[in-house]
Amino acid sequence: MKLNRRAFIGTAAAAAGTFAAPLLVRADGHAKPRVVIVGGGAGGATAARYIAKDSNGEIDVTLIEPTRTYYTCFFSNLYLGGFRTMDSLGHSYGTLAAEYGINVVHDWATGVDRDAKTVTTAGGYTIPYDRLILSPGIDFVDGAVAGWDVSSQNAMPHAYKAGSQTELLRAQIEAMPQGGTYAMVAPPNPFRCPPGPYERISMVAHMLKENNPTAKILIADPKEKFSKQGLFEDGWSTHYAGMIERVGPDFGGDNVEVDPNAMTLSIDGEVTNVDVCNVIPAMKAGKIAEIAGITEGNWAPVNAADLSSKMDENIHILGDACAQGDMPKSGFSANSQAKVCANAVRGALTGSTVFPARFANTCWSLIDTNDGVKVGASYEATDEKIAKVDGFISEVGESADVRQATFEESVGWYDGITADMFG
Amino acid sequence: MSSLRNTISTVAIAAFAAVAHADVGGDAERGENLFRQCSGCHQVGAGAEDRVGPHLNGIFDSPAGDSEGYRYSNGMERAAAGGLIWTYETLDAYIKDPRSLVSQTRMSFGGFDDQQDRDDVLAFLRRFSDNPQDIPESAPTAVAVDHEIAPEILAIVGDPAYGEYLSGECTACHQTSGAANGIPSITHWPSEDFVIAMHAYKDGVRQHPVMQMMAGRLSNEEIAALAAYFKDIE
Incomplete structure (x- = not known):
């Protein structure tokens, strides 16, 4: 059965190749199983690299990613704080193409035909797959913040996909008048990088403390609690006393409206003039997951053992976009899930050994110079979900040496995970 | 002058x-x-x-x-x-x-x-x-072990192929190139040192929360497999 199916796919692929592109045609006539991966971040790039590396050429791997230089969202807050350059966050796909033989297609995936098992792109290509891995990250929920939509992201940046938005936000913070106000509209759960908004507050405060010490930071937050709250609040009172005010849902932090033209933020009807307004709206799976018809609500539900879609056994969803259970939406999680998925996909397509799933996550955050904290957990696959097994978190009152070591460790992790993603 | x-x-x-x-x-x-x-x-x-x-x-x-x-x-x-x-x-x-x-x-x-x-x-x-x-006629000054483990654990011969799969959990932070910058290198260690170090984390003798968590759920065989893989990694 398996051989017949593959032979059939090979024929279909050859036909598609005639009006697709030369880059899709291989001399061996597509006898190999094909994996197509959409999204070249912590999930997609890792999955592409591991499948290509471990299959020793037995699987054709195509990675569809629109950007030629990928800027990591993780560590982009450190750019806002002046601890990293934007260049240091940029990564090319050259090694994946040159050393791993991955077919890197810089294009937008705009359609998935689950019956024909093809992906179409904005550039007009149709790319067949045996297994499709979607790792599209996040998009924003329309109308999540009253008064804001993507057309206002220049006046009020989200800066939650790293790159030009992050640079824009930093430029706006640097241009704030002395004593001005930086406002953040924080997102509701679940969202990418749970400590991210609060690490960002720390980094913005660090920059303002140096350049604009009378400035204020105002957070409108729809959540009662947030990740590493005790650690952040302790750090804020130590390093940035009197600068940061957070309005939670008990005081209307969940009832927010913005006016990008007037540069005002209304919290529970009380209007404040602000100089920078960082709107981080509610999130959902990257649009291609919705287009593929594998979402339920805002996210794509998956089976824990191999990250396969609960709606289509030939599609896997990684990282922020999937609903998997207990893991936070983080680059570390996506990288961890990608390796489990790569092992399972390779096993399904080539008969290689499939080892039991195991997952882990650690999130480091920087509060101020050499003041790093972390939280992490290990996870296992159960029938219902990816379930937490064990975890840890930094403690309030740790020594300066421990905090510095934690920060230095995070820098090492950045180098490690990006080597694991991009080779 | x-x-x-x-x-x-x-x-x-x-x-x-x-x-x-x-x-x-x-x-x-x-x-x-x-x-x-x-x-x-x-x-x-x-x-x-x-x-x-x-x-x-x-x-x-x-x-x-x-x-x-x-x-x-x-x-x-x-x-x-x-x-x-x-x-x-x-x-x-x-x-x-x-x-x-x-x-x-x-x-x-x-x-x-x-x-x-x-x-x-x-x-x-x-x-x-x-x-x-x-050189004094004494035992080596260095004591490579900070932790005693049973000889039968040290004697386990690890499966490097399984170790390679498991290593995905390590390489989210530790680089396979051996580069060490804030996160130590773990490549080309003698198996015994690797196994002892991992058990020291697993048993809570070495204090590092991430490593204690990672090592804590590895079996003796899995630790041996990782040691075998990283010992000869290219």
Whole structure:
């Protein structure tokens, strides 16, 4: 059965190749199983690299990613704080193409035909797959913040996909008048990088403390609690006393409206003039997951053992976009899930050994110079979900040496995970 | 003439300073105590062997990367090819900040900031150089183990293929190239050292929350598999 199916796919692929592109045609006539991966971040790039590396050429791997230089969202807050350059966050796909033989297609995936098992792109290509891995990250929920939509992201940046938005936000913070106000509209759960908004507050405060010490930071937050709250609040009172005010849902932090033209933020009807307004709206799976018809609500539900879609056994969803259970939406999680998925996909397509799933996550955050904290957990696959097994978190009152070591460790992790993603 | 005299006196002072460091400045007894920070990886003394790091007998005035059979990092190989010799000055610079002297060294050590500490450690190490007969007839000073584990655990032969799969959990942070920058290198360790280190985390003897969590759910066989994989990783 398996051989017949593959032979059939090979024929279909050859036909598609005639009006697709030369880059899709291989001399061996597509006898190999094909994996197509959409999204070249912590999930997609890792999955592409591991499948290509471990299959020793037995699987054709195509990675569809629109950007030629990928800027990591993780560590982009450190750019806002002046601890990293934007260049240091940029990564090319050259090694994946040159050393791993991955077919890197810089294009937008705009359609998935689950019956024909093809992906179409904005550039007009149709790319067949045996297994499709979607790792599209996040998009924003329309109308999540009253008064804001993507057309206002220049006046009020989200800066939650790293790159030009992050640079824009930093430029706006640097241009704030002395004593001005930086406002953040924080997102509701679940969202990418749970400590991210609060690490960002720390980094913005660090920059303002140096350049604009009378400035204020105002957070409108729809959540009662947030990740590493005790650690952040302790750090804020130590390093940035009197600068940061957070309005939670008990005081209307969940009832927010913005006016990008007037540069005002209304919290529970009380209007404040602000100089920078960082709107981080509610999130959902990257649009291609919705287009593929594998979402339920805002996210794509998956089976824990191999990250396969609960709606289509030939599609896997990684990282922020999937609903998997207990893991936070983080680059570390996506990288961890990608390796489990790569092992399972390779096993399904080539008969290689499939080892039991195991997952882990650690999130480091920087509060101020050499003041790093972390939280992490290990996870296992159960029938219902990816379930937490064990975890840890930094403690309030740790020594300066421990905090510095934690920060230095995070820098090492950045180098490690990006080597694991991009080779 | 006066400029020549100046030059001579500068040279003389530099030479004197070097002698002072080498023969007078360090307290070898104190250095022996400080060397405990090194002895997890390096042995020195009679019968010392290469472990996680190379043995340090005869290190003074030897070329870098010279311990036969030890697999050095690419960074150290480059430094050796560039002619690095372990003198008092280069050793001092290396143990002050290893990566600033040899970029991409696998030596995962933050460095001795204090000049006196460095002088003392080097005074101790110097006992094991110059003249081989000066090496005391005692057991190796280094004790590579900070944790006792059962011999049957150490005897497990790991499956490197399984280790390769499991290594995905390690390589989210530790680089397969062996580069160490804030996160230690774990490549090319002797299996025994790797296994002991992982069990020390698993049993809570070594304090690091991420490593305790990661090691905590690895079985004895899985730890052996990882040790086998990372020992011979390309």
